Amino acid sequence: MTTAIRSDLATWAQPREARLVSIDQMRALALVLMAVFHFGYDLSVFGYLSFDATAPFWAVFRSIIVTLFFLSVGASLSLANATGIRWGAFWTRELKIVAGALTFSVATWFLYPGNWIWFGVLHFIAVASVLALPLLRTPRLALIAGISILTLFNLTDWFTLAPLYQFLREPLALPDRTMDLTRLIPWLGMVYIGVYLGHQRLFGIRQLPFLPAQGLFIWLSRHSLGFYLIHQIPLYGLAWLIYLVIG
Numbered sequence: 001m002t003t004a005i006r007s008d009l010a011t012w013a014q015p016r017e018a019r020l021v022s023i024d025q026m027r028a029l030a031l032v033l034m035a036v037f038h039f040g041y042d043l044s045v046f047g048y049l050s051f052d053a054t055a056p057f058w059a060v061f062r063s064i065i066v067t068l069f070f071l072s073v074g075a076s077l078s079l080a081n082a083t084g085i086r087w088g089a090f091w092t093r094e095l096k097i098v099a100g101a102l103t104f105s106v107a108t109w110f111l112y113p114g115n116w117i118w119f120g121v122l123h124f125i126a127v128a129s130v131l132a133l134p135l136l137r138t139p140r141l142a143l144i145a146g147i148s149i150l151t152l153f154n155l156t157d158w159f160t161l162a163p164l165y166q167f168l169r170e171p172l173a174l175p176d177r178t179m180d181l182t183r184l185i186p187w188l189g190m191v192y193i194g195v196y197l198g199h200q201r202l203f204g205i206r207q208l209p210f211l212p213a214q215g216l217f218i219w220l221s222r223h224s225l226g227f228y229l230i231h232q233i234p235l236y237g238l239a240w241l242i243y244l245v246i247g
Contacts, residue, residue, distance in 0.1 A: 025208045028221035030068035042239035074194020120180035139199035146192030153186035
């Protein structure tokens, strides 16, 4: 294990090449699929589609989206801090994500007081980014941790944070139900695996086939937080317009 850690530290210290387009593509694909997922919900509001987030199709669809998101989170953290943690850039990014998460929480608390978002995707990314810091220099340990988390979650019925939720629910006035719940366990495992993939530079895959490598698609990836915050407004508006036109 000591040898593996030393090897990981050596890998960390090596100079990195230019930005990997493949990570941008992965994130952009997740954003596009997320928009499709949410538009499906919007259409269901107007009765054009049957939408049940717990149904197999939509549950698998969402799992694909968050897998792409969280692998790219881990890989990006690894590459962005390759020569040492850039604390200024890290905390600037973290504050933006926390601000976005709080915006969702406050807005949904007013709109949906019975199931407001208290730990959605942005909340998860903020927490997971901090929890990834100790393993950024040891990608093999990150890989082991990631696989272990996913394995224990899927093979046991006790490896969850349900007891923590029960403990905090009353003092924090958390709702019995919530929208967009993104569980720290097991999805933290995907972030850790992403850290490893970042150190491996996605095993030399600089560009994913069949996906655009420039233009609007990549621009979308590099403005992912802004898109995440506002995308539902035009999508819901489009669903409403369809309802007005078609009836």
